[in-house]
Amino acid sequence: MRKIYFDNNATTPVHPEVRKAIEPFLSDQFGNPSSIHWAGRDVRKGIEDARQEIASFFGSQPLELVFTSSGTESDNLAIKGIAYRQGNAGKHIVTSQVEHPAVINACRFLETQGFRVTYVPVNRHGIVEPEKVREALTRDTILVSVMYANNETGSVMAIPEIGAIARDAGVIMHTDAVQAAGKIPIDFSHLPVDMLTFSGHKVNALKGAGGLIVRKGIEIEAMSHGGHQERGRRGGTENVVGIIAMGKSFQLLRTRMADEVAEVLRLRTKFEKGLFDRIPELVLNGHPTRRLPNTVNISFRYVEGEAMLLNLDMMGIACSSGSACTSGSLEPSPILVAMGADPTDAQGALRFSLGWGNTDADVEYAIDAVETVTSKLRALSPLYPSTKEAKAR
């Protein structure tokens, strides 16, 4: 069976050059980076080189980087790290309704610990309006956390504006840039943002490694207490292989990002146009233009996203729908609901996220498959007006 991977916002394949870069660290380079002897020193050099590469990519200082296990851990470290830092008196946090569960659930936890959280709504394109953030600020607001780009719709938030509002009010600004990193240009040195989350496996590195950039001068409380690693901000022996992989990925992106983005945007545009030209009654979820170059989220009216997803899976096409709950089944996306999407449209939404390695042939095969599956399921749907009626109208 032909296999097509259109779920790059979930995770990405490992780049061959990344695979090559980590090889020594799976054999000779085994030392503990905290060790003083030769075995440790070599590995430590690998980690610090990676830190340098990633810092260069984001335009930050190397020592502003804290390596973690994931985007989720980075978000938790940022949010709880500010909430629990010494001397903090404020009890209010501003975030949005469309954040990743890592942010939403960290905030929900803090609500049980005496903090108050405002979940700012989004407009119909899934974008947080900066003014709404300003309105939500109170005298004891300690943190604003708004994602750079949304994982489900790809809609890109006005982070420079929101950051400026936070800065004017003297409030610390965090952004989850897990989806944005490597897809749109980010320059931390000119961004009014104090903390930024990134992850390795969304940029063709490995699962199990991520990071948080913490601007020099911002103090955070560690969430994992242990050794002095990451300058005491995150105890625990480093995920060496994951960090080396991330370093390589961001190094590759520094030179290749513009070309890769242009190519993935071309393929996505072709895919999106193909679907809208050939299949009636589609709804684009998210902003038409202010959107990640690789992401398209579409509601297929009159059919359930779950049925679409399973059929496409059986045809070898990997995409995603809604959000998986604990059981592994699908729920209507809270993101689309927050955008004010019709609930039945939210049920019929699919996200396709393209990436490195996709080809024109993939796009053409996928358009055909999606068209076939949509027609088949609509023919079974009691809600779908028959072709005849559709013609008469």
Place this chain on the structure above:
Amino acid sequence: MKGKRILAALSGGVDSSVAAVLLKQQGWEVIGISMDLYDFSKVTKDREGTCCSLDDLYDARRVCDTLNIPYYVLNLRDEFRREVVEPFVREYVSGRTPNPCILCNEHLKFRALLRKADELEAEGVATGHYAVIRREPSGRCRLFAAPDESKDQSYFLFSLESERLRRIHFPVGQMYKDEVRKIAEGAGLPVFEKRESQDICFVTDDSYTEFLNRRGIQEKEGRILDRSGNVLGTHKGILRYTLGQRKGLGIAAKEPLYVVSIDAEKNEIVLGTEDETLSPSATVGRFSFVAGAPPAKEFRATAKVRFRHVGEEASVRVEGERIKVVFDSPQRSVTPGQALVLYDGKEVLGGGWIECESASRS
């Protein structure tokens, strides 16, 4: 059936797992599925032994890994709430004792899943039920009790008519439990015998009354009467009582007393002697027959009035929307809300739902 696709509904237990093994051996393209019926994160109590807890889903997924078949968990929460939980609550409120497992079979396993089978271009749905479907050359399907009487589940399946049975498969239906266990062991399945539960899967609190209270059903105190209308005491709410109940009535009397009727409208419980729990007949509504229609306007059959009932010979008469079932000898605890299933020997003819006006009260 070579290469034809089928959905195997998996509970994580040994029966449905072995069903999937057998289907695969027969050459079907098997797709494993489980149903997500309610928010598992709200479940705090140990739910081992019910159809579909999170642990069960884990077991089902591991079975599919072993068989190297795809596995999906389908979200059927809306259907489950609409077709099973809400009717369950309504039945309790109107003084009946509902049987949600039959509704779940009827509406979820063998309606919603058949619709999913259409969507996935599958021939049909298979489960681990113990019951036998006989497919006749004409295309007509007949339903029979399982040879293993201790496992027979045909009572729960009476509402499946021939048309639907054509697309349903019970691969272990003819087998004895020992054989099933042996096949599981032979296939190296990571399943173990699960405790069989009498609990209803979605009642996650300690009691039905708590569950119903949380759904906004208020309990009201009311009178407990005897058959002559004398007041014997006060009850705490009719939800707590079921027909034939003897324990927990809190009434002192010379001879043991039983609940013989529940009047939801008047909010009253009537107690009587053991003899008075006997019903000579039952009225059954919302009936259906496997063959599509009753065999005759009047016929003889064996009637089972609850799952473990041995069955009683009876004369059956169709009276418009209802059927009247007169037992050869009176039966204990013919409970409104439960299903009455009619058999001809091992064959399931059909059945329906026992209604309130039982003959014992007229």
